[in-house]
Amino acid sequence: MIDRDGLARMMDGDYELADRLISAFRTQMQTQLPLLRSYQEAGQFDLLENAVHVIKTQCRYLGLSGLAEHAEQVEADVRNAPADVGSGITQLQVKLAELLDTLDAQDDRTTS
Numbered sequence: 490m491i492d493r494d495g496l497a498r499m500m501d502g503d504y505e506l507a508d509r510l511i512s513a514f515r516t517q518m519q520t521q522l523p524l525l526r527s528y529q530e531a532g533q534f535d536l537l538e539n540a541v542h543v544i545k546t547q548c549r550y551l552g553l554s555g556l557a558e559h560a561e562q563v564e565a566d567v568r569n570a571p572a573d574v575g576s577g578i579t580q581l582q583v584k585l586a587e588l589l590d591t592l593d594a595q596d597d598r599t600t601s
Contacts, residue, residue, distance in 0.1 A: 490591065491551050514547050515592055518585050525578050534571040537578075538564055544585070556584055 491514075497507040521540050528537035545560035563577040 490588075491553065495552055510551070511592070514551055515589060517547060518544070518589055522582055522585055522589075525582055529574060529578055532571075534567055537571070537574070538567040541567060541581070544581070553588070556588065559584065 491511055493504070493507055493511065496510065497504045500506045500510075521544055524540050525537065528534070528540060541560050541564040545557050545564055548554075548557035548560060559577075559581060563574060563581050566574045566577050
């Protein structure tokens, strides 16, 4: 889960900036998720590696260390054994989708 308070502290207490970063993350992940499988199925492993790298970096920045570590392993797998990354990609997609669902549910609670 994203620590909004911790992120805001890193931004000198600017919750508006923290919220914008979280929103940008959500938008980026909604774009990246479908691309992961597409790149893998098309054998576009350079693009797949880049997409996973972006995910890893953004997760690290938002304090999602477990998700970032998983993405880092998938990134290494894409680089070293691209034909065998299917389950790692699937797991990454599931974890990201669950995170996005959680963020959506939080938004629903705060806006209702």
